[in-house]
Amino acid sequence: MPGVDHCLQEAMTIPGAVGASIVDYTTGFPVATTGAAPNEDHEAAAAGTAEVVQAANSRSLFVSAVPHDLLEDLIITTAGGYHLLRLVQTEFDSRLVLYVWLDRVRGNLAVARRTMQRLADELVAQR
Amino acid sequence: MARTRTAAPGDLLTRVAGERQTGALTVGGHPGGAVYVFEGRVIYAESSSAPGVGELLTSSGRLAGRTWQSALDLGASGARVGRLLVEQGHLTQGELELCVLGATYDAAYFVLADRSAPAEFRPGARHWLGPVVHIDAAAVDREVSRRVRLLDDIFPNPLIDVAPVIPVARPPRERVTITAPQWELLVQADGQRTPADLAQLLGRAGYAIIQELRRMAAAGLIEPPETRAPDSPEFVRLPQPRGVSVPLARSAAPVPVISGPEPVARHPPPHGDQRPNRDQRPNADPPPHGDPPPAPPGEHNSGPIRPPRLARRKPGAKLPKEMAGESPPVHQGADEVLLKRIRTALRALR
Structure with a gap:
């Protein structure tokens, strides 16, 4: 049965993955981390991640264009890398996001996004 | 050791x-x-x-x-x-x-x-x-x-974390924007529930609740605890004494019969007004079947008036609606929360 650590290990097998974490985006706290983080600081990265998610969530422009719309992914591209955020939807109350940092050259955005979708679903779904 | x-x-x-x-x-x-x-x-x-x-x-x-x-x-x-x-x-x-x-x-x-x-x-x-x-x-x-620091960055008033939540009667601006969690809080805040009560009631993390409350306090949407002056009672919903004001409004309704032909009028109350005053049903007189919630104890329950007996019901049948709901709990959520906590505490003792 895949747990949190297993999920992060899998995320690190995504081509180009440099680091991964699960972040509580109300508090900006990394619930679980693995690999590298930008500036070697998972906690600072989590705080930044949380601000990005909250900014997107609190701008009704993005999530309220149609009724019952939900934020799924946030993708930030930089010259050196990709930062992918996938919201983890649990039935119980939580506000979690799966974060993977990819190397720009080795990473493939489409593959990474699909893998993260599967990982986030598997983490909470009965199989 | x-x-x-x-x-x-x-x-x-x-x-x-x-x-x-x-x-x-x-x-x-x-x-x-x-x-x-x-x-x-x-x-x-x-x-x-x-x-x-x-x-x-x-x-x-x-x-x-x-x-x-x-x-x-x-x-x-x-x-x-x-x-x-x-x-x-x-x-x-x-x-x-x-x-x-x-x-x-x-x-x-x-x-x-x-x-x-x-x-x-x-x-x-x-x-x-x-x-x-x-x-x-x-x-x-x-x-x-x-x-702790995060909360103080939002709005530095720790009293908000523990005081009963009272939404302001009138928003401070013409147009306010609230998030879904804030909406839930405003809907459930009845002036008595504390943030802890609301967290248990909504099944949401206590810290997340406090965060939203501090944000709402910063936006002027809930009353800041220290300015709740005792001389403005109209904004404070005091707990209502239970079951006292109920009979006046409801006593005219006849006692319904769930099953069986026995009409209620066979047992008229000794007083001439024919009022089957349910709130005067003494606790010591349990209805025949089912396990209805007992009437709340109080002085008005112990009078000499013998109320009409309940019609005989099939085993397992529900109590008539009017009787079962005779004293609606004023703040049911808080009671549920209390019950839940007692249950959790008992479990922990095992």
Whole structure:
């Protein structure tokens, strides 16, 4: 049965993955981390991640264009890398996001996004 | 080795973690709670201000109440409730871990934030959930301090975290924007429920509730606790005495008959007004079948008037609506919360 650590290990097998974490985006706290983080600081990265998610969530422009719309992914591209955020939807109350940092050259955005979708679903779904 | 030491909660936690101990760090004060340590790693924390794993899973509907209860019955004595839920296929390992992590950090905030609260360590104490996650104690302590700072960055008034939540009667601006969690809070805030009550009622993390409340206080959407002057009672909904004002409004309705031909008029009340005054039904006169909730005790229940007996019902039939709902609880949510806490406390004693 895949747990949190297993999920992060899998995320690190995504081509180009440099680091991964699960972040509580109300508090900006990394619930679980693995690999590298930008500036070697998972906690600072989590705080930044949380601000990005909250900014997107609190701008009704993005999530309220149609009724019952939900934020799924946030993708930030930089010259050196990709930062992918996938919201983890649990039935119980939580506000979690799966974060993977990819190397720009080795990473493939489409593959990474699909893998993260599967990982986030598997983490909470009965199989 | 029944050691009991008193020190600042965070320092004591760091010390027992350094000694790789197993046990429970219990912290007094308000709200207080406990942090469970297993071989020096934090495995769980609980506080009355933070919904526990059980509340989070059942109030969201993720688990049925009886599923949770049977896992508790089966696994509590062996401290393996969490493992059971996964083994029986009710939860995935990922869900359980995420839920326990969330609940633990949430409760740890309430347990450890007050650095002056009395704390003691009970070696050997285990939690019925069992070890699901293993968190570095220093990380927990650091995160608690960070959360304290985060709240003060939003709106520096710790009274908001404990005082009953009172939405302002009139918003301070023509147009206000609120988030979905804030809406839930405003809908459920009845002027009596505290943030802890609301967290249990909504099944949301206690810290997340406080965060939203501080944001709403900053936006002027809830009354700041210190300005709640006693001379403005119209905004404070005082608890209503139960069952006192009910009979006047409802006494004209006849007692309905669920089954059986026996009409109510066969047993008229001794007083001439023909009023089947249900609120005067004494507690000592239980209806024949079913287990209806007893009338609330009070002076008005002990009068000499003998009320009409209830019509005979089939076993298992529900009480007539008018009778069953004769004294609607004024703030049912708070009662539910209280009941839940009592139940949780009883379970923990097993």
